[in-house]
Amino acid sequence: MLLNDLPVLPVILPLVAAPVCLLLPNNRLPGLFASLIAAIAAISSAMLLAEVAANGPANYDLGGWAAPLGIVYRVDIAGALVMTLVAAMAAVTIPYAIRSIEAEIAKSQTSAFFAMFLICFAGLIGVVATGDAFNVFVFLEISSLSTYTLVAMGAKRDRRALTAAFTYLVLGTIGATFFVIGLGLLYQVTGTLNMLDIHERMVGQDNRVVRAAFAFIFTGLALKLAMFPLHQWLPNAYTFAPASVTAFLASTATKVAIYAMLRFLFTVYGFQFGFMDVAFAFFLLLGMLGMFVASLIAVFRDNVKMIFAYSSVAQIGYMLLGISFATPEGVAAALVYVVNHAVTKAALFMAVGAVVYSIGSSRMPAFRGLAKRMPVTAGALIVGGLALVGVPMTAGFISKWLLIRAAFEATLPVSSLFLVLFIVSTTLLAVGYVGRLVWEMTLREPEGQVEMKPVPMGMIIPMLLVTFLTFYLGVNADGLVKLAEAAARELLNTGLGTGGAF
Amino acid sequence: MLEFALERYNYWIVIALMMIGLYIVFSRGNLVKTLIGLNLFQTSVFIFYITVGKVVGGTAPILIGGHSEGGHGDDHGGGHGDDHGGDHHDTHHDAALSAEDAVAAVQGDLVNRMGAEPAGDGHITGHESLHEGPHGVESNSLFTGSPGEEVPDLITRSGAADLPHADAEHAAAGLDVLYSNPLPHVLILTAIVVGVATTAVGLSLAVRIREAYGTVEEDDIEAIDNKTTLAEVMA
Numbered sequence: 001m002l003l004n005d006l007p008v009l010p011v012i013l014p015l016v017a018a019p020v021c022l023l024l025p026n027n028r029l030p031g032l033f034a035s036l037i038a039a040i041a042a043i044s045s046a047m048l049l050a051e052v053a054a055n056g057p058a059n060y061d062l063g064g065w066a067a068p069l070g071i072v073y074r075v076d077i078a079g080a081l082v083m084t085l086v087a088a089m090a091a092v093t094i095p096y097a098i099r100s101i102e103a104e105i106a107k108s109q110t111s112a113f114f115a116m117f118l119i120c121f122a123g124l125i126g127v128v129a130t131g132d133a134f135n136v137f138v139f140l141e142i143s144s145l146s147t148y149t150l151v152a153m154g155a156k157r158d159r160r161a162l163t164a165a166f167t168y169l170v171l172g173t174i175g176a177t178f179f180v181i182g183l184g185l186l187y188q189v190t191g192t193l194n195m196l197d198i199h200e201r202m203v204g205q206d207n208r209v210v211r212a213a214f215a216f217i218f219t220g221l222a223l224k225l226a227m228f229p230l231h232q233w234l235p236n237a238y239t240f241a242p243a244s245v246t247a248f249l250a251s252t253a254t255k256v257a258i259y260a261m262l263r264f265l266f267t268v269y270g271f272q273f274g275f276m277d278v279a280f281a282f283f284l285l286l287g288m289l290g291m292f293v294a295s296l297i298a299v300f301r302d303n304v305k306m307i308f309a310y311s312s313v314a315q316i317g318y319m320l321l322g323i324s325f326a327t328p329e330g331v332a333a334a335l336v337y338v339v340n341h342a343v344t345k346a347a348l349f350m351a352v353g354a355v356v357y358s359i360g361s362s363r364m365p366a367f368r369g370l371a372k373r374m375p376v377t378a379g380a381l382i383v384g385g386l387a388l389v390g391v392p393m394t395a396g397f398i399s400k401w402l403l404i405r406a407a408f409e410a411t412l413p414v415s416s417l418f419l420v421l422f423i424v425s426t427t428l429l430a431v432g433y434v435g436r437l438v439w440e441m442t443l444r445e446p447e448g449q450v451e452m453k454p455v456p457m458g459m460i461i462p463m464l465l466v467t468f469l470t471f472y473l474g475v476n477a478d479g480l481v482k483l484a485e486a487a488a489r490e491l492l493n494t495g496l497g498t499g500g501a502f
Numbered sequence: 503m504l505e506f507a508l509e510r511y512n513y514w515i516v517i518a519l520m521m522i523g524l525y526i527v528f529s530r531g532n533l534v535k536t537l538i539g540l541n542l543f544q545t546s547v548f549i550f551y552i553t554v555g556k557v558v559g560g561t562a563p564i565l566i567g568g569h570s571e572g573g574h575g576d577d578h579g580g581g582h583g584d585d586h587g588g589d590h591h592d593t594h595h596d597a598a599l600s601a602e603d604a605v606a607a608v609q610g611d612l613v614n615r616m617g618a619e620p621a622g623d624g625h626i627t628g629h630e631s632l633h634e635g636p637h638g639v640e641s642n643s644l645f646t647g648s649p650g651e652e653v654p655d656l657i658t659r660s661g662a663a664d665l666p667h668a669d670a671e672h673a674a675a676g677l678d679v680l681y682s683n684p685l686p687h688v689l690i691l692t693a694i695v696v697g698v699a700t701t702a703v704g705l706s707l708a709v710r711i712r713e714a715y716g717t718v719e720e721d722d723i724e725a726i727d728n729k730t731t732l733a734e735v736m737a
Contacts, residue, residue, distance in 0.1 A: 134689055134692075137693075137696075138692060138696070141696045141699075141700075145696075145699055145700065145703055148703050148707070149703060152707055152710065155710065155714065159711075159714040159715065160727055160730070162707060162710050162711045162714055162715075163711060163723055163727065165707055166533060166704065166707045166708070166711065169700065169703060169704050169707065170527060170536060170537075170540060170704075173540055173544070173700050173704075174524070174527070174540070174543070176696075177543060177544055177547055180547055180693055181547055181550065184547070184550055184551050184554055184686070184689075187554065187685075187686065187689075188554050193685075193689075302734075302735060363734065
C-alpha cells in the first residue's frame with residue numbers, strides 16, 4: 001500500500017528520478033519532469049504531515065528490518081514539518097529554475113542541472129526522514145556534493161562561483177568529517193546507530209568520549225548550518241550560485257542542518273547530560289554575536305544577493321537563540337522561524353533573480369528606481385524585506401514575536417529583558433539594510449537607459465506564490481504555530497526520556 | 503604511562519594524520535594541495551573507524567531459535583544468517599544451536615548486564631572504551647521484541663558464544679579473541695565512497711578554476727577576484 005510508504009516516498013522518488021532526468025534531452029523537459037517529481041513529493045510530505053499530526057510518529061523499516069538492527073525512517077511532527085517545507089520549496093523553485101537558468105548555465109547542462117537539483121532535494125529530505133545517525137551523514141553528503149556542483153554552475157555568469165564552490169566544498173567536507181568522527185565515538189560508546197537506541201543507551205553516561213562526540217558532532221553541524229563564526233562559505237556561495245539554486249539553498253539547506261541539530265540535541269543527547277547547559281549558553285552567545293555582526297556586515301554590502309546572504313547568517317542566529325532557551329516555547333519559536341524565514345528568503349532571492357534576469361546585475365545600482373521599472377518584482381522585494389525586519393502582517397513578525405515571548409518565559413544566563421532589547425536592536429540593523437534597498441528602489445531615479453529583458457511568467461508566478469505565502473503566514477499563523485508547538489513538545493519529551501520509544 | 507600511550511598507537515596515528523591534514527588544508531595556497539590535505543584528514547577518520555571495529559573478546563551476533571528448521575531459507579532468519587559471514591556459515595549455525603543451553607545462560611546474564619542496566623556495567627571511562635571490549639562497551643544491539651513479527655533471539659558479541667567448543671565461562675570473559683566488527687567497516691566503506699566523490703568534485707572544480715583563472719594558487723585567484731570587485735564598484 002502506497003500510503004504506508006509515505007515516509008520514504010519523498011526520498012526515493014527524487015533519487016530515482018535524478019538519473020532519469022539526466023537522460024532527457026536538454027530542453028524544457030527535464031525541468032518539467034523535475035517539477036512534477038517535486039510536486040508529488042510535496043503532496044506526499046503534506047499528507048505525511050497530516051498523518052503524523054493526527055496519529056503520532058510514522059515509522060518505516062527499510063527492507064523490513066526492524067529497528068534497531070535495520071535502518072529505520074522515523075518521522076515525527078518536527079520532521080514532517082521540515083520535510084513539507086523542503087518539498088514545497090523545491091516544488092516552487094524548480095519551476096522557477098526552468099526559465100531562470102536559461103541565461104545562467106549552458107544549454108547542454110540543463111538536464112544535468114535538474115538531475116543535481118533532484119539529488120540535492122533527495123538528500124535534504126533524507127536527513128529529515130531518517131532515524132539512523134549514520135544515515136544523516138550519508139544524506140548530508142549527498143545533498144552537499146550536489147550543492148557544490150549547483151553553486152559552481154553559476155560560473156557562466158561569474159567565475160567567482162567556482163572559487164565559492166571550492167571553499168564551500170572544503171569547509172563542508174571538514175564539517176561532515178567532524179560529524180562522522182563524532183558518530184564514530186558515539187558508536188564506540190553505545191554500539192548502535194539508531195538515534196533512539198543511542199539515546200537510551202547513553203542515559204547516565206557522562207564521560208569524555210560522550211563529550212568529545214558532542215563537540216565533534218555539533219562543530220560539524222555548525223559548519224553545515226553556517227553558525228556565526230563558521231559561516232565563511234555561505235555569503236559567496238549564495239551570491240554567485242544561479243538564482244534558483246540560491247533561493248532553494250537559502251530556504252532549505254541551512255534549515256535542514258538546524259533540524260539535524262535539534263534531532264541530535266534533543267533526541268540523541270537529551271537533557272540528562274550535565275554539559276547541555278554549557279552548550280546552550282554557547283549557542284546563545286554565538287547566536288547573539290551572529291545576529292549582530294552579520295547584520296552589521298549586511299548593511300555595508302553593495303551586492304543585494306550578498307546582503308541577503310549575510311542576513312541569512314544573522315537569521316540563523318535568531319533560530320539558535322530559540323533553540324538555546326531549551327524550552328518548548330523556544331524550540332517552537334525556532335521551528336516557526338525556520339519555516340517563515342525559508343519562505344521569506346525564497347521570495348527575496350527569487351525577486352533578486354528576476355532582477356538579474358532582466359537587468360543582468362544584482363548590485364545596488366541595478367535596483368535604482370526599480371519600483372518604476374519592475375513594479376511587481378519591487379513589490380515582492382518590499383514585502384520580503386518587511387518580513388525580514390519583522391513588520392506586523394508578515395511572517396517575520398510572528399516568528400520574532402514568538403521568540404521574544406519565549407525569551408521572557410525562559411530562565412537564561414543573561415537577563416531576558418536584555419535579550420529582548422538585543423533582539424529589537426538587531427532588528428534595527430535589518431531596517432538598515434532593507435531600508436537602503438527600499439530607498440534605492442522607490443525614491444531614486446534610474447541612471448540612464450538600460451536594456452531590460454521582460455521577466456517570463458514562469459519566474460513571476462512562483463515568486464508571487466512565495467511572496468503571498470510570506471504575507472499569509474503573517475496573517476494566519478495559528479495552524480503553523482500549533483504544529484510547531486506540538487513538534488517542540490514531542491522533541492523535548494524525547495529529550496527528557498519520557499516519550500518517543502518504539 | 504608510556505605503556506598506556508604505546509598501546510594506543512593507532513589513535514596517535516589517527517590524531518597525527520588528522521592534524522597534518524587539517525594543517526595542510528588551512529596553510530597551503532594551492533588548491534590541489536588543499537584537496538590532498540582534505541584527503542589525509544578523511545583518511546584519519548577511516549583509520550579511526552577501523553580501530554573502533556577491532557574488539558578484543560568480541561564475536562559475531564548469533565541468532566538462536568526462530569529459524570531452527572532449515573532457517574537459511576526463510577526471509578528473516580536467512581538474512582540474519584548471512585551476517586554470520588561466509589565460509590564457516592554452517593558449522594557456525596549448528597554449533598550455535600547445539601550450544602543453545604549454554605548460550606541461553608550467557609544470554610540471560612547479558613540481558614541483565616547490558617540490556618537492563620546500560621548505565622551500570624555499560625558505563626565506561628574515557629580510556630577504558632578504547633581497547634578493552636568485554637565491559638559491554640561496544641555491545642551490538644540486543645533487540646528483545648518488535649511488534650508484529652516473531653523476532654529471533656540475538657546474542658551479542660560479548661557473549662562470545664559462537665565459539666563452538668569454547669567453555670562458555672571462558673568465552674563470556676572473552677579476553678583472547680580479536681574480533682573485527684563488520685559494521686564500522688561497512689560504515690567506513692560508505693565514507694570512503696563519499697570521500698572519493700568529494701575528491702572528484704574538488705579536483706574537477708580545480709580544473710575549472712584553472713581554466714577560468716589560469717592558476718590554482720589561492721593568492722593569485724584572490725588578487726584577480728579583488729580586481730574584479732574593485733572594477734565593479736568603480737563602474
